[in-house]
Amino acid sequence: MRSGELVERQQVIISGVGGQGVLFVTRLLAEVAIRSGLEVMSSETHGMAQRGGIVVSHLKVGGFAGPLVRAGRADVMLALKEENLSLHRHFLRDGGWAAVNAPSPPANGNGICVHALDADRLAKESGLLRGVNLIVLGFLLAEGSPFPFFCGPGQVRSVLESGTGKTAADSLRALELGLIHGKQHNEEIG
Amino acid sequence: MSEKTLMIGNEAIARGLVENGCAVATSYPGTPASEILSSVVSWQRRAGIPMHIEWGINEKVSLEIAYTASICGLRSAVAMKQVGLNVASDPFMSAAYQGVKGGFLVISADDPGPHSSQTEQDSRMTAMLAKVPVLDPDSPRQAKEMVALGFELSERFEVPVLLRPTTRVCHAGQDVSLDEVSPGNLGVDFSKDPSRWASTPKFRLGQHRRLVEKLEEIADYAPTAPRRVNPGVAARRAVVASGVAAAHSREILEEAGLLDSLPFYQVLQPFPLHRSFRDHLLADYDQILILEETSGVIEMQLADRNRTLGKLTGFVPEAGELLPETVERLIREFAGLAGETPSPVETSGGRRPTLCPGCPHRASFYAIRKAAPRGIYPSDIGCYTLGLNLGAVDTVLCMGAAVSQAAGFYQAHKLAGKETDIIATIGDSTFFHAGIPPLIDAVAQNARFVLVILDNSTTAMTGNQPTPALGVGAGDTPTTAVDLAALVTACGVGFRRTGDPADLPAFIDLLREALAFSRSTGPAVVIARHPCLLDRRQKNPPPRQKVTVTAECNGCRACVTTFECPALAYDGETGRVSIDRLICADCGVCVHVCPRNAISEITEEEGTP
Secondary structure (H helix, E strand, O other), X not given: OOOOOXXXXXXXXXXXXXXXXXXXXXXXXXXXXXXXXXXXXEEOOOXXXXXXXXXXXXXEEOOOOOOOOOOOOEEEEEEOOHHHHHHHHHHEEEEEEEEEEOOOOOOOEOOEEEEXXXXXXXXXXXXXXXXXXXXXXXXXXXXXXXOOEOOOHHHHHHHHHOOOHHHXXXXXXXXXXXXXXHHHHHHHHO | OOOEXXXXXXXXXXXXXXXXXXXXXXXXXXXXXXXXXXXXXXXHHHHOOOOEEEEOOOHHHHHHHHHHHHHOOOEEEEEEEHHHHHHOHHHHHHHHHHOOOOOEEEEEEEXXXXXXXXXXXXXXHHHHHHOOOEEOOOOHHHHHHHHHHHHHHHHHHOOOEEEOOEHHXXXXXXXEEOOOOXXXXXXXXXXXXXXXXXXXXXHHHHHHHHHHHHHHHXXXXXXXXXXXXXXXXXXXXXXXXXXXXXXXXXXXXXXXXXXXXXXXXXXXXXXXXXXXXXXHHHHHOOEEEEEOOOOOHHHHHHOOOOOEEOOOOOXXXXXXXXXXXXXXXXXXXXXXXXXXXXXXXXXXXXOOOOOOOOOHHHHHHHHHHHHOOOOEXXXXXXXXXXXXXXXXXXEOOOOOHHHHHHHHHHHHHHHOOOOOOEEEEEEHHHHHHHHHHHHHHHHHOOOOOEEEEEXXXXXXXXXXXXXXXXXXXXXXXXXXXXXHHHHHHHOOOOEEEEEOOOXXXXXXXXXXXXXXXXXXXXXXXXXXXXXXXXXXXXXXXXXXXXXXXXXXXXXXXXXXXXXXXOOEEEEOOOOEEEEOOOOOOOOOHHHHOOOOOOEEEOOHHHOOO
């Protein structure tokens, strides 16, 4: 069980670089929200920017009209590269929190709580080279996580399970890997 | 209750087309409109209804094909990005005069920002120029509703209708309902009427008069009238918004508690603005804040500069996307609310877009720099615009301009008695779109340059749509393949050879031969043929060649700067370059790039270092 509260209204930023599967995570979470009966709005990056450049998605769950998250309004950020945290942390509100793919935890600050996992290393070690996105998502949703979120790992798992083939299997493996390491992390920080 | 599914705006528009009996849909890909047509294919297959769906060679051809289906009585649609509407503007203007039979939607996706475009132009202005009504959705859901609304409007007044989503609608995701699919009317009935369908100037005057009358009637058409979001609220000031600016405004007004005190209207049809609405605004309000993207289209139809605050009065910024932070600041200022509002943060920096690891264009650009180090390099619209990073792209104007700009550089330099090597680059899809006429022109005028057609057998930038050379169309249905090389020869080009840029030394030699021909004889064309790595349709992917950086590396970084592959990274700690295995595509081209030969091939048995 996650210990964080399950909320029905949330603004999330997902930030990475082209090829990391930012859009995949965004759509996955949006699908989870819809299956939970919540309204969603999201905004994606397409086109030239996708070619190795910074890709950022906005996800707003629960009755919003516009697709964009304003500066200082996001509750949560998933940063699939360490550099994206500093690039997009202005989206986070006071008391917001971030899960970042980084070898060591970057500094907290501005009332933002940052948790780090070396997802690049885990992806390489486990041969899940395309799995960084789901490892970070698993980390975010792991048991013991104190943060409020609009869904838990079970709902994400069930959407992933409706996919087929090697990609779906790899996605599930990556999610589980993130969940395991997230649980350890949450136990360590108590 | 109908099923709800996550759809981006483009998927929702496509769903709207299929649900509302669209029989013919055409498009040329361009961000942010690219996913519309591929989604039409998906929904059409799911519904099992007959349609003609086509990736046209360009927007003009696409519009003409869909329009003609409409004058045969079928519902039809054409989708493109805003600069595509420039290409299609010729038939668009005339179609407005001749009018339609079956509902005809022209979908032109604007890109305020711009995020992935050459301009921030407002297609609603083009609609005004053409005297065509335009609908401006605020979300994927509304975009889908407006497809139905647009078809009805189009048929009722026998006029083309422009549907103008923006990037924040096209690429916004939302839970959208799946409604029933009603199969289209396939009763094709072209009634010959030369005074209408082949109208000469004499008849065009009458058609113009009729079009003006139609616009007056459309300005009274109830289903597209502006919506009062908060009826009953009275004040001397009001906010009027359309498109995604209306969505931002609604959220911000609600949050600031202003919906109880500030009348708020959403305009669905910015042109022609409804007459009763215009009269009501000017009669009942002293000050009207108008929030719209990208130009002041609603504002200019109100035409009372003393009461409006908008783009024309300078209150709302005229360039750039109307981000929610900006909307918040403007609304608070307009409503006289105190307090700080955060401004939008420019997230420049980070990392610049770059060609993918293993992209064949990188090898082509590297070869171009080697073959003509002091050349001029006109280029074009596509992934390969990112050849900028390798210093191998000097100009990018618009689709097809690489070829005409190469000719222009030649003629200007020749006039001044200067000789310079010119190597232009254009993608295969862009060549088909707008590169053929300027190549014929170059042959006729004997403009001397080398044109490299970067043939990766796909339209890569926009998501790997097929080109006419592929022999497959939308949804991978079989088409007749057009021979690119034969086409170049048929343009009259004297030197035409094909090479594989991944074989770097041979490709550089080929470019040198082409340059020699261009200096002495006339335009030369090199087709650089190598498949796009992202294209899953490619049947024969090139062999993979693992490489490693040996101890010979002295950290000179020549590979990082001149080859600019994201998989080659300089490590400050070791003072050497290393290969990022997470992203390396094993193309093996960088072996030829290191001046010390410190990048070498490894066999599978040696394993990954």
